[in-house]
Amino acid sequence: xxxxxxxxxxxxxxxxxxxxxxxxxxxxxxxxxxxxxxxxxxxxxxxxxxxxxxxxxxxxxxx
Amino acid sequence: xxxxxxxxxxxxxxxxxxxxxxxxxxxxxxxxxxxxxxxxxxxxxxxxxxxxxxxxxxxxxxxxxxxxxxxxxxxxxxxxxxxxxxxxxxxxxxxxxxxxxxxxxxxxxxxxxxxxxxxxxxxxxxxxxxxxxxxxxxxxxxxxxxxxxxxxxxxxxxxx
Ligand SMILES: [Cu+2]
Numbered sequence: 106x107x108x109x110x111x112x113x114x115x116x117x118x119x120x121x122x123x124x125x126x127x128x129x130x131x132x133x134x135x136x137x138x139x140x141x142x143x144x145x146x147x148x149x150x151x152x153x154x155x156x157x158x159x160x161x162x163x164x165x166x167x168x
Numbered sequence: 169x170x171x172x173x174x175x176x177x178x179x180x181x182x183x184x185x186x187x188x189x190x191x192x193x194x195x196x197x198x199x200x201x202x203x204x205x206x207x208x209x210x211x212x213x214x215x216x217x218x219x220x221x222x223x224x225x226x227x228x229x230x231x232x233x234x235x236x237x238x239x240x241x242x243x244x245x246x247x248x249x250x251x252x253x254x255x256x257x258x259x260x261x262x263x264x265x266x267x268x269x270x271x272x273x274x275x276x277x278x279x280x281x282x283x284x285x286x287x288x289x290x291x292x293x294x295x296x297x298x299x300x301x302x303x304x305x306x307x308x309x310x311x312x313x314x315x316x317x318x319x320x321x322x323x324x325x326x327x328x
Binding site: 142146150157 | 173175176178179182183186190193201203281282283
């Protein structure tokens, strides 16, 4: 990792591999891996949903 | 043709459904449970500088309008509320319908621990109703910064 960052900073590799992306992020199938993104988006969604429901229940309770 | 990842479709659908459900619940409860805005259904305005000659705000008062039902006509001003706090007394179980306007700047009208919380605007009459089941002293306070005496702007409703 440190080596590749250093290469980018020094402008190396650029001519050989324009726009190169590390293999771990770009599987050969062309589909990006979004499992982790999906999990974090759904966790955030669950938090928003729970917070909204909790506030709405509090509002009804004080009605 | 734009390609959208399968998981991306799921979370976009989930996000949009959440927004739709939230708005639907709020919209439905506004119509079915009266959870509407402080100005809705009573749209009328007054001249803020002429409140002292505009009924009913020329004589702010709390009056009984039914069995355990009261109407409180109130004005907010820098830095207090009318009528005076020793007049704001109702028995437990009463529903109070507040109609409040301002004679000067924007004020707030909040009773902590309840859903009563609205802005008081010069020129507009805002409404909120609340049923007071528990006896006690209910603080009514200004939560909109309105000037140098803002922190001292409050009154009390006594539920006996
Ligand atoms: Cu104020």
